[in-house]
Amino acid sequence: MKILVINCGSSSLKYQLFNMDKEEVMVKGLVERIGIEGSRLIQEKDDDKYIIEESMKDHTEAVSHVFNALVDKENGVISELSEIDAVGHRFVHGGEKITASSIINDEVKDAINEYTKFAPLHNPANLMGLKACEELLPGTPNVAVFDTAFHQTMPSKTFLYGIDYKYYEEDGIRKYGFHGTSHKFITNKTAELLGKDVEDLNIISCHLGNGSSITAIKNGKSYDTSMGLTPLEGLIMGTRSGDMDPAVITYLMENKNISPKDMENLLNKESGVYGVSGVSSDFRDLEDSAKEGNERAQIALDIFQTRAKRYIAGYMAEIGSVDAIVFTGGIGENSINMRKDILDGFQQFGIEIDDEKNNVRGGAHVISTDDSKVKVMVVATNEELMIARDTKELVELDK
Numbered sequence: 001m002k003i004l005v006i007n008c009g010s011s012s013l014k015y016q017l018f019n020m021d022k023e024e025v026m027v028k029g030l031v032e033r034i035g036i037e038g039s040r041l042i043q044e045k046d047d048d049k050y051i052i053e054e055s056m057k058d059h060t061e062a063v064s065h066v067f068n069a070l071v072d073k074e075n076g077v078i079s080e081l082s083e084i085d086a087v088g089h090r091f092v093h094g095g096e097k098i099t100a101s102s103i104i105n106d107e108v109k110d111a112i113n114e115y116t117k118f119a120p121l122h123n124p125a126n127l128m129g130l131k132a133c134e135e136l137l138p139g140t141p142n143v144a145v146f147d148t149a150f151h152q153t154m155p156s157k158t159f160l161y162g163i164d165y166k167y168y169e170e171d172g173i174r175k176y177g178f179h180g181t182s183h184k185f186i187t188n189k190t191a192e193l194l195g196k197d198v199e200d201l202n203i204i205s206c207h208l209g210n211g212s213s214i215t216a217i218k219n220g221k222s223y224d225t226s227m228g229l230t231p232l233e234g235l236i237m238g239t240r241s242g243d244m245d246p247a248v249i250t251y252l253m254e255n256k257n258i259s260p261k262d263m264e265n266l267l268n269k270e271s272g273v274y275g276v277s278g279v280s281s282d283f284r285d286l287e288d289s290a291k292e293g294n295e296r297a298q299i300a301l302d303i304f305q306t307r308a309k310r311y312i313a314g315y316m317a318e319i320g321s322v323d324a325i326v327f328t329g330g331i332g333e334n335s336i337n338m339r340k341d342i343l344d345g346f347q348q349f350g351i352e353i354d355d356e357k358n359n360v361r362g363g364a365h366v367i368s369t370d371d372s373k374v375k376v377m378v379v380a381t382n383e384e385l386m387i388a389r390d391t392k393e394l395v396e397l398d399k
């Protein structure tokens, strides 16, 4: 079975075509600058790059170029589009209506539209990709895989905010959580690596990247997570603020004359380790600057690891017993120093990283000492494969 996975942003589109018989990526690509001058498609197969530089005024045109690239005689990997059995789409927000990946129907589309209020940039972009596939690949099933769905198992004590309950009832204001596809992949993979049934697995999944979230997983299900109504809550991130006293926001808006739109931009794009350091949102740059003596870069890194400690320790107490603390995402998989700094202080609970074993990037490894009370692991995430797996499963069930 061949599954195309599509992840649309407002002006970009990433895709991967999987041969699910072997769970192999046949080809992957990226379309940039959709609707902007200079649009281009870059497709990668093994070490070869195929580049199309042409105007693409909207997502339909972008998807059309993706299809042409897939069947291109020289650079493509299939001879006809009918070889694609289904398309899996990444969607960001499905709110409370969507608790699992779903074959697209009117009910799913209604939920996507309803929760656009909390994901105004992402849900409409994801929908554009879907619309293009419906138009250009009629009859091929489309499946939506949501960032929020995995977290719908959280109990009310972890998802409700301390504000008047009517805002939850009337407006749906609550924690939804994100990166669910990655946390689900990590849960399944860790269970497999530890030889446990998913239903018996308790882990702390740390997805640390440009956007970061930590999830407490109890009995294979999301129990609590650090992101909230939107991906702004929780850890300090590349350019997102993460947690702070909500009064900071009202103070700044009143005293600096900042509008809600500008505030949203400030909190999402100009804050985080970038805002604190004034150097970069990229952790490699921050580590380099800190080494050269840049104090603010060091403070930004220190805030990041301090908050990660708080979430990990808090979540361990919430779920009682933990099989593993798992690091993933660009930082979690690659930053040897950050993993060590985050777990420094956990020795008092009998949890310890082995420096030699920690000297790894990506893959799937146990990095704790043999007698550490809780295993510490590095597991590379693969959200696209998770989307392809869910898509395959649903399409097969629907046959």
Ligand code: AMP
Residues within 6 Å of the ligand: 208, 209, 210, 211, 238, 281, 282, 283, 284, 285, 287, 329, 330, 331, 334, 335, 336
């Ligand atoms: P992601 O959003 O998961 O792609 O992660 C991107 C983040 O991972 C960026 O902030 C990168 O700086 C960070 N990253 C990637 N490689 C490394 C590395 N070797 N050391 C530290 N951070 C890294």
